[in-house]
Amino acid sequence: MTDTAAPAxxxxxxxxxxxxxxxxxxxxxxxxxxxxxxxxxxxxxxxxIATDSGFAxxxxxxxxxxxxxxxxxxxGGHGVTEALGNAETIDFIARxxxxxxxxxxxxxxxxxxxxxxxxxxxxATTHWAYTHLLPLVGAAPVKARIVEDGHLVxxxxxxxxxxxxxxxxxxxxxxxxxxxxxxxxxYDPAPPFAGGHPDRTPGTITEGLKAxxxxxxxxxxxxxxxx
Amino acid sequence: MTDTAAPAxxxxxxxxxxxxxxxxxxxxxxxxxxxxxxxxxxxxxxxxIATDSGFAxxxxxxxxxxxxxxxxxxxGGHGVTEALGNAETIDFIARxxxxxxxxxxxxxxxxxxxxxxxxxxxxATTHWAYTHLLPLVGAAPVKARIVEDGHLVxxxxxxxxxxxxxxxxxxxxxxxxxxxxxxxxxYDPAPPFAGGHPDRTPGTITEGLKAxxxxxxxxxxxxxxxx
Numbered sequence: 001m002t003d004t005a006a007p008a009x010x011x012x013x014x015x016x017x018x019x020x021x022x023x024x025x026x027x028x029x030x031x032x033x034x035x036x037x038x039x040x041x042x043x044x045x046x047x048x049i050a051t052d053s054g055f056a057x058x059x060x061x062x063x064x065x066x067x068x069x070x071x072x073x074x075x076g077g078h079g080v081t082e083a084l085g086n087a088e089t090i091d092f093i094a095r096x097x098x099x100x101x102x103x104x105x106x107x108x109x110x111x112x113x114x115x116x117x118x119x120x121x122x123x124a125t126t127h128w129a130y131t132h133l134l135p136l137v138g139a140a141p142v143k144a145r146i147v148e149d150g151h152l153v154x155x156x157x158x159x160x161x162x163x164x165x166x167x168x169x170x171x172x173x174x175x176x177x178x179x180x181x182x183x184x185x186x187y188d189p190a191p192p193f194a195g196g197h198p199d200r201t202p203g204t205i206t207e208g209l210k211a212x213x214x215x216x217x218x219x220x221x222x223x224x225x226x227x
Numbered sequence: 228m229t230d231t232a233a234p235a236x237x238x239x240x241x242x243x244x245x246x247x248x249x250x251x252x253x254x255x256x257x258x259x260x261x262x263x264x265x266x267x268x269x270x271x272x273x274x275x276i277a278t279d280s281g282f283a284x285x286x287x288x289x290x291x292x293x294x295x296x297x298x299x300x301x302x303g304g305h306g307v308t309e310a311l312g313n314a315e316t317i318d319f320i321a322r323x324x325x326x327x328x329x330x331x332x333x334x335x336x337x338x339x340x341x342x343x344x345x346x347x348x349x350x351a352t353t354h355w356a357y358t359h360l361l362p363l364v365g366a367a368p369v370k371a372r373i374v375e376d377g378h379l380v381x382x383x384x385x386x387x388x389x390x391x392x393x394x395x396x397x398x399x400x401x402x403x404x405x406x407x408x409x410x411x412x413x414y415d416p417a418p419p420f421a422g423g424h425p426d427r428t429p430g431t432i433t434e435g436l437k438a439x440x441x442x443x444x445x446x447x448x449x450x451x452x453x454x
Contacts, residue, residue: 022256029249032280039281053259054266056285157413167419180436186384188423189416196415209407
């Protein structure tokens with residue numbers, strides 16, 4: 001896409017049981033088309049990883065064999081609360097982050113970065129239902145879909161991973177490369193409803209969803225973060 | 228989400244080697260949160276399916292054991308050209324479609340529906356780089372992100388699957404359910420660039436991408452459709 005050869009870029013995604021499949025797939029789809037990118041999915045072992053959508057994905061590497069990331073990406077999902085208590089997972093994140101050029105998260109993956117000590121004193125974001133918990137890992141919550149603080153990039157809930165990945169691609173290889181990938185995946189969104197964020201969704205929808213799902217989920221996350 | 232129990236809805240995704248991971252994951256993520264939904268990923272056999280993003284997904288069923296779909300969803304990807312020549316795959320699509328309430332596609336999955344005879348005389352869409360080939364399967368191309376023709380719903384490239392799924396969920400279970408799912412996955416898109424469709428992308432970007440990727444890919448698709 002450019003006159004010079006694209007630099008080799010190793011992108012390591014953390015995989016864990018209960019991962020939100022779209023948290024991981026949206027940035028993977030965009031980044032897989034970045035010239036020179038090599039994508040890795042690393043988990044504690046090579047067993048299939050059950051996602052939250054009823055499917056299973058195979059890791060490409062276990063933690064021991066995964067190459068050093070240039071871009072470390074930690075997705076979220078309801079499995080985060082369990083992963084927070086897994087020392088091997090947190091050690092892997094800390095070790096990879098120490099050598100990575102970019103340390104990133106999608107959705108509640110931010111709390112795994114936080115548990116690894118990577119958000120202390122940093123500005124960050126996460127899924128809207130969990131932003132109030134960011135101070136528990138030392139982060140200052142910012143109300144934004146993508147938050148950059150140096151080479152730390154956190155993004156909001158689930159679908160924000162696409163906006164984050166295209167933004168990062170533009171930073172790394174220029175806007176023309178990112179625009180071409182946006183066009184290749186026809187990312188010209190037309191959501192059927194205004195909304196997708198509590199600020200733009202009817203209050204009854206937000207309150208109902210919190211009561212059914214997120215009040216309890218955030219309480220579980222809070223308990224896991226305080227454990 | 229409603230006062231009455233949600234109806235059981237079986238959603239069958241066709242899986243095949245070279246599938247675009249986001250074509251399948253975006254609607255799966257939304258539909259997996261629809262009350263009563265059961266998601267199935269069906270392939271010729273239970274071997275891992277290599278996606279176009281460097282990962283592999285495990286089918287939940289082979290063609291013989293897959294349950295009858297209420298919603299059949301056929302994703303696209305560069306693997307479509309090969310799948311067009313696979314009689315077992317096309318037979319599966321035709322058989323499932325005959326009993327399904329909704330027959331749907333994302334991206335170039337439309338051509339698999341077409342090969343199964345399901346687009347004859349129908350209005351349809353697909354990825355922008357392939358719309359001119361729809362008449363080869365008897366369809367009338369419509370320039371839209373989502374096209375409904377009776378119980379046939381085709382959608383545009385890759386990321387359109389999210390808009391399609393939320394639209395279908397609203398149809399099946401009401402707008403409040405769809406809005407809650409849109410909020411749960413924080414689908415409040417903020418693409419870094421205007422664009423994502425040739426009508427809204429600088430011509431040099433579109434022409435460059437066609438020259439590098441899609442002129443050849445569309446020619447391969449045309450050859451496969453004429454074979």
